[in-house]
Structures are given as C-alpha cells and as structure tokens.
Amino acid sequence: MKLGFSPADELFRQECADWLNGQMAGEFRDIKGITKLTASPERRKEWEQQLAAYKWSCIGWPEEWGGRNATLAQQVIFAEEYARAGVPGRVNHIGIELAGPTILAFGTDEQKRRFLPDIAAGKTIFCQGFSEPGAGSDLASVRTKGRLESGEWVVNGQKIWTSLAHISDWIFVVTRTEEGSKGPKGLTFLMMPIDQPGIEIRGIKQINGDAEFNETFFTDARCPADSMIGGVGDGWKIAMGLLAFERGVSTLGQQMAFRNELDEIIAAAKANGAAGNPLIRQRIAQAEIGLRLMRYGALRMLSNTDHSKIDGAALTYKIQWATWRRSLGELAMDVLGQQGEVADGSDYEWDTLPNLFLYSRADTIYGGTNQIQRNLIAERGLGMPRERRGDV
Amino acid sequence: MDFRFSDDQLTLTESVRDYLAGTHGPEVLRRLDEQGNRDPAIWQGLVEMGLTGLLVPEEHGGLGLGLVEAALIAAECGRACLAEPLVDTAFVAVPWLVRRGELGDLAAIAAGERLVPLPHVLNPWVADGSGQPLQSVDPLRNLVMFPAAGSSDPYLLDLGALMSSAQLVGLADAMLHQAVEYAKIRTQFGQPVGAFQALKHQLASCAVAIEFAKPAVWRAAQALQDGGESASVHVSHAKVTAGDAALLTAETAIQVHGAMGYTYEVDLHFWMKRSWALNGAWGDRAWHLKRIDQAVIGGALPIGPEHTFA
Numbered sequence: 001m002k003l004g005f006s007p008a009d010e011l012f013r014q015e016c017a018d019w020l021n022g023q024m025a026g027e028f029r030d031i032k033g034i035t036k037l038t039a040s041p042e043r044r045k046e047w048e049q050q051l052a053a054y055k056w057s058c059i060g061w062p063e064e065w066g067g068r069n070a071t072l073a074q075q076v077i078f079a080e081e082y083a084r085a086g087v088p089g090r091v092n093h094i095g096i097e098l099a100g101p102t103i104l105a106f107g108t109d110e111q112k113r114r115f116l117p118d119i120a121a122g123k124t125i126f127c128q129g130f131s132e133p134g135a136g137s138d139l140a141s142v143r144t145k146g147r148l149e150s151g152e153w154v155v156n157g158q159k160i161w162t163s164l165a166h167i168s169d170w171i172f173v174v175t176r177t178e179e180g181s182k183g184p185k186g187l188t189f190l191m192m193p194i195d196q197p198g199i200e201i202r203g204i205k206q207i208n209g210d211a212e213f214n215e216t217f218f219t220d221a222r223c224p225a226d227s228m229i230g231g232v233g234d235g236w237k238i239a240m241g242l243l244a245f246e247r248g249v250s251t252l253g254q255q256m257a258f259r260n261e262l263d264e265i266i267a268a269a270k271a272n273g274a275a276g277n278p279l280i281r282q283r284i285a286q287a288e289i290g291l292r293l294m295r296y297g298a299l300r301m302l303s304n305t306d307h308s309k310i311d312g313a314a315l316t317y318k319i320q321w322a323t324w325r326r327s328l329g330e331l332a333m334d335v336l337g338q339q340g341e342v343a344d345g346s347d348y349e350w351d352t353l354p355n356l357f358l359y360s361r362a363d364t365i366y367g368g369t370n371q372i373q374r375n376l377i378a379e380r381g382l383g384m385p386r387e388r389r390g391d392v
Numbered sequence: 393m394d395f396r397f398s399d400d401q402l403t404l405t406e407s408v409r410d411y412l413a414g415t416h417g418p419e420v421l422r423r424l425d426e427q428g429n430r431d432p433a434i435w436q437g438l439v440e441m442g443l444t445g446l447l448v449p450e451e452h453g454g455l456g457l458g459l460v461e462a463a464l465i466a467a468e469c470g471r472a473c474l475a476e477p478l479v480d481t482a483f484v485a486v487p488w489l490v491r492r493g494e495l496g497d498l499a500a501i502a503a504g505e506r507l508v509p510l511p512h513v514l515n516p517w518v519a520d521g522s523g524q525p526l527q528s529v530d531p532l533r534n535l536v537m538f539p540a541a542g543s544s545d546p547y548l549l550d551l552g553a554l555m556s557s558a559q560l561v562g563l564a565d566a567m568l569h570q571a572v573e574y575a576k577i578r579t580q581f582g583q584p585v586g587a588f589q590a591l592k593h594q595l596a597s598c599a600v601a602i603e604f605a606k607p608a609v610w611r612a613a614q615a616l617q618d619g620g621e622s623a624s625v626h627v628s629h630a631k632v633t634a635g636d637a638a639l640l641t642a643e644t645a646i647q648v649h650g651a652m653g654y655t656y657e658v659d660l661h662f663w664m665k666r667s668w669a670l671n672g673a674w675g676d677r678a679w680h681l682k683r684i685d686q687a688v689i690g691g692a693l694p695i696g697p698e699h700t701f702a
Binding site: 131134136137138141160161204205206207209213274277279280326330333334336337338339340341342343354357358361362364365366369370371374375387389390391 | 514515517526527528529530535579580581582583585587588590591639643646647650651653654655656657661664665668669672673676677678679681682
C-alpha cells in the first residue's frame with residue numbers, strides 16, 4: 001500500500017490544472033460550468049478536438065493511438081482537475097471510455113487503425129446500443145437482429161436509452177445473429193455508422209425536461225462485415241468486457257463533481273440556517289463520510305489490475321455511489337425546504353440542487369439497478385444460490 | 393375510540409374518487425401540461441359536485457361539512473393529482489375565513505366564482521393567484537410570488553399543512569398503485585418484475601408507510617376540527633408522516649419503473665413532483681419536526697397513556 005501522490009505527480013497536477021483553467025478562462029470560457037449533458041453540443045465537440053490537439057483527450061491510452069500512456073495516478077489527477085476546473089462532461093465519454101478501450105482490447109489491428117485515431121481526435125462520437133424496451137435489467141434478452149448479407153451486416157430492431165445518439169457518429173450495438181438463440185448465446189457486437197437511412201432516432205424527455213436519451217430504431221440498417229468486434233457469437237463476452245471499463249477512471253472525476261455538489265449543499269445550509277438543524281448537520285456529516293468511502297473504494301478498485309479475480313471493491317462500487325448520490329439529492333431538498341420547489345429561471349431550467357434531486361433519481365437505475373447490483377454481490381460475490389427466474 | 397367513518401362520509405369520498413377517476417385520468421394531466429395547465433370545464437365539474445362549498449356553511453350556499461370530510465376529499469384530489477386550486481381555496485381559505493368571521497366571500501367561493509389563495513409567512517408563494525409568476529418543480533402548479541406579506545396565523549398554517557398531508561397520502565396511494573400495476577406487467581428474466589422479492593418488499597414497505605400515515609392525517613383533521621390544544625402537534629405529526637410516506641413511495645415507484653420512471657413520458661413524474669412541492673409547503677419537514685420536539689421535550693404536549701388519544 002502506498003497512498004498519496006509523488007512530487008512528479010504533483011507537478012503533473014499543476015500542468016493539468018494550468019491547462020484546463022487556461023482553457024476555461026480563455027477560448028472555451030463559454031462552456032465552463034455547464035452541467036446539462038445536452039447543452040451546447042457543437043462547442044463541446046470542438047472542445048473534444050481541443051483536448052485532442054493538446055493530447056489530453058485519452059491520456060490513459062497508448063501513445064501510438066493518441067494517448068500518453070498515463071499512469072493510474074496521473075489519470076486520477078487529470079479526472080480530478082477536469083472536474084475541479086468546472087469543465088463540462090465529455091460528449092464523447094462513451095467513445096473514449098468504452099468504445100476505444102473495447103477496440104483496444106478486442107479489435108483487430110485494422111479496426112484499431114480505422115477507429116482509434118478519430119475517437120482520440122474527437123472526430124468520431126460514439127453512443128451505446130445495449131438496452132432494448134424488453135431488455136433492460138435482463139440485458140441478455142436482446143432481440144435486435146443482425147444477419148450477414150452480401151458482405152454487410154443488416155440490422156433490424158430497436159435500442160433504447162441511447163445517450164446522446166442524436167449527436168453521435170457511430171453506435172455500437174449488441175445484436176442477435178443466431179436465429180432461435182436465447183440469452184447470452186448467439187449475440188454479436190457491431191459498430192454502425194449512425195448517419196444512414198436505416199437508423200432513426202427519437203428523443204426521450206426526462207423528468208427534468210432534458211432529453212439526453214433516445215430510442216434508436218434499426219430498419220435494414222447496414223454496416224460492413226468487418227465492423228464486428230470479436231467473432232460471430234462473441235457479443236456477450238465483448239459487452240461484459242466493455243461494462244468493466246465503465247467502472248474506470250472516470251468514476252474519480254465523477255467524485256470531484258460530487259464533491260462540488262456536496263459543497264454547494266453545505267453552502268446552502270449555512271446560508272439559509274438549515275445548518276443549525278442537528279438532523280441536517282448529521283446528514284451532511286454522513287454525506288462527507290460516504291464521499292470519502294467512495295473515494296477509497298474507487299482507488300482500491302482501480303489499484304487492482306488482476307481482473308481475472310472477482311474484486312469486492314469493483315462489485316460493490318456502483319451501489320455505493322448510486323445510493324449515496326440519491327440520498328444527496330434528498331439532502332439537498334431537505335436543506336432547501338420550500339425553496340426547493342421553485343426553479344430559478346423559467347421554462348423548466350433548474351438550479352444545480354433541484355436538478356441534482358431530479359437527476360439523482362436515475363442513479364440507482366442506469367448501469368444496473370440497485371436490485372441487480374445486490375443480486376450480483378450476493379450471487380457472484382458471496383456465492384449464494386441464484387434467484388429463481390422464469391422461462392426465458 | 394373509533395376510526396371508522398360514517399356511511400355518508402364514505403359515500404361522499406367514493407363519489408369524488410369515482411368522479412375524478414372517470415374525468416381526470418393521466419391523459420388529462422398530459423393535456424393540461426401541453427395546453428396551459430387549466431381547463432374551466434374541470435373547475436366547473438368540481439363546483440357542480442359541491443366541492444367548492446364543502447366547508448361553506450349552509451346559510452352561505454355550501455354543504456357545511458367539516459375538516460374530516462375535507463381531508464378525505466383532499467386525499468382524493470392527491471390521488472387524481474388534481475391541479476385545480478380546490479384544496480387551497482375551499483379547504484384552507486374557507487375554514488380560516490369562517491374562523492375570522494369574514495363571511496362576505498363565502499357564497500361566491502361556494503359558487504366557484506372566487507379563488508382565495510392565501511400566503512403564510514412560511515409560504516411566500518401561492519398557487520393560482522396574481523403576482524410575479526414562478527416556475528414550480530410541479531409543471532401543473534401555477535405558482536406566483538404573492539405581492540403582500542403573508543399571514544402569521546398558526547391556524548392558517550395548520551389548515552394548509554393538514555390539507556397538504558391529506559393530499560400527500562392520496563398521492564402516495566396513487567404512486568404505489570401505479571408501481572404495483574407496472575410490476576405486474578413488466579417482465580424481465582422471463583417473469584413479471586413484481587415476482588422478485590427485491591421489488592415486492594420495497595412496495596410492501598411503501599404500503600406500510602402509507603397505511604400508518606392515513607390515521608395520523610385523520611387524527612389531525614379531527615383534532616383541528618375540535619380545536620384541542622394539541623391540534624397543531626397532531627398536524628405536524630401528519631405532515632411529517634404523510635410527507636415521508638409520499639417521498640418514499642415516489643422514490644420506490646421510480647425505481648420499480650426502472651429507466652421509464654425517469655422519463656417525462658411515464659405519468660408518474662406528475663405525482664412525484666406534486667409530492668415534492670407539497671412536502672415543502674406549509675412548513676417543511678424540519679419545521680414540523682421541530683414543533684413536535686418542542687412540544688414533547690418542552691412539555692407542552694401532555695404525554696403518557698391517558699393522553700395518547702387526547
């Protein structure tokens with residue numbers, strides 16, 4: 001065990017902070033502080049390219065693909081400084097954190113050459129086509145079909161909750177390519193260009209009025225045969241590998257954003273007198289403890305490089321942060337009291353704290369609900385008998 | 393000790409529930425949200441049922457009923473997520489005006505021709521009044537900043553808090569119902585998700601919270617009606633209990649709906665946001681808890697077995 005950062009790391013931190021703060025005070029000051037994922041998409045695509053131009057877009061990737069081969073500590077530092085500087089979230093986070101690492105791990109050399117440079121450069125924005133209306137928690141029951149036809153994959157079906165599909169260039173899709181197969185067998189992982197007649201996108205309005213998600217419809221949508229990652233029937237293996245990347249370094253940047261939210265709650269409680277209420281004080285103390293636990297948990301998870309073993313930290317991380325953040329939303333509302341009912345602007349634009357309450361309702365759902373997480377912890381982690389299920 | 397209601401009370405409550413179920417379904421909420429929030433036909437229907445005059449004395453053209461009946465009807469308004477300002481005017485303002493002997497507007501209120509949105513110092517904004525518009529988290533609540541300072545009368549606050557509690561119980565019931573129905577039809581892993589204990593138990597916990605909030609609301613209504621010394625503490629008890637039940641049920645119902653519960657396309661969000669708005673209105677959770685702790689620890693509320701139902 002070795003906690004803390006080295007002097008070289010601290011120099012690196014200064015370099016990150018200087019560059020990010022310079023950008024947020026300069027050329028990109030117009031996007032500083034944006035929290036809504038759908039706001040200013042064109043400027044944020046330019047921001048992706050700016051990151052790439054200065055080699056900050058994917059520092060954990062190998063140098064040959066546009067990264068810096070950054071150490072874990074450096075990635076942690078960059079993610080923290082990114083959030084601290086008030087830089088909006090990455091519109092290409094799926095490309096950088098999920099698609100890229102998946103191609104690096106499972107793609108052919110040709111696929112790496114075809115996709116990685118443009119993802120790194122912020123020119124190819126990716127979205128994720130996993131869930132379907134009938135395949136949410138039960139992801140393995142996907143029904144979107146893929147078939148090979150004269151050198152092309154032809155895809156028919158529907159995906160849902162495809163974040164940012166409306167501004168993306170490519171989508172990766174888990175398709176059922178073996179007729180009559182069930183569950184995780186017979187699935188294939190395809191990469192498809194979005195701008196084609198066979199793909200139609202419809203936004204889904206969220207409870208906070210934003211529309212970050214979409215339904216994506218495939219009607220004889222096409223992609224070249226070699227846009228498949230892994231082999232025919234490997235789709236589940238690739239998808240599970242990809243989901244492991246989801247618990248990556250970005251979780252640490254997320255914690256810095258959580259830090260900002262908790263700080264805002266504390267400031268609001270001091271300003272309106274709620275901090276004088278012992279119940280609120282204790283919940284703030286608990287939130288502070290929870291934030292630190294989350295940080296230790298994430299660093300412990302990231303320190304583990306042997307992914308062949310079931311890792312207790314990785315298995316328990318999602319439910320810990322999701323439940324913490326959902327409670328944070330409730331704490332924010334209890335601090336605001338009646339003031340929480342009123343939005344700052346018109347037209348359903350929310351201040352950070354009411355929006356935090358609304359947004360945090362989804363935390364315990366996406367990326368595996370709390371119920372799915374508990375089943376995983378109990379069944380995979382503790383080795384308990386699998387819950388009885390129906391006939392699939 | 394008798395928590396049963398009379399046949400008349402039950403018949404009235406059921407008739408309002410049936411009327412709202414038949415005329416004020418979720419499709420109405422969606423339509424209102426798209427088309428300016430208010431529809432005079434809905435208000436007219438409430439007037440014709442006599443609800444605007446429920447608490448108006450008979451000599452002023454009303455039904456002359458009491459706060460217990462009003463609380464039962466307010467719960468039905470919550471169940472239907474009724475956005476019209478019936479509760480504020482007819483169940484909060486009317487008994488307050490009657491108590492103050494200000495009887496001049498009662499006939500017009502009973503006839504549905506006058507709205508009386510009343511601000512309180514704890515409640516600087518009101519729904520369906522005139523003043524600077526504010527955007528409420530509840531898209532169907534027409535909130536305005538009231539131009540004058542609000543009253544500081546504790547009776548007004550108790551009325552508002554009681555009727556909010558009653559609505560919260562109805563809102564919670566409706567959200568639980570929606571979640572239960574969804575859990576029966578949504579299938580994953582080859583069976584309805586409601587067959588999994590992980591969901592079943594959460595919904596059962598909501599049912600427990602709601603069932604225990606109901607008598608607290610009824611108790612508070614009776615206490616406020618009777619004007620006992622401890623009535624305010626009972627109202628605070630109702631507000632905290634009903635608010636907790638509604639927020640727990642909102643959170644659980646969203647969870648049971650999965651990602652759909654996070655969308656604007658599933659109607660649940662209307663109930664969830666109303667719960668949020670009412671939970672903060674007329675004294676938030678911290679305010680009411682403080683009133684209870686002061687009464688219990690400070691000795692103003694007589695405790696001990698002989699006082700439990702007093």
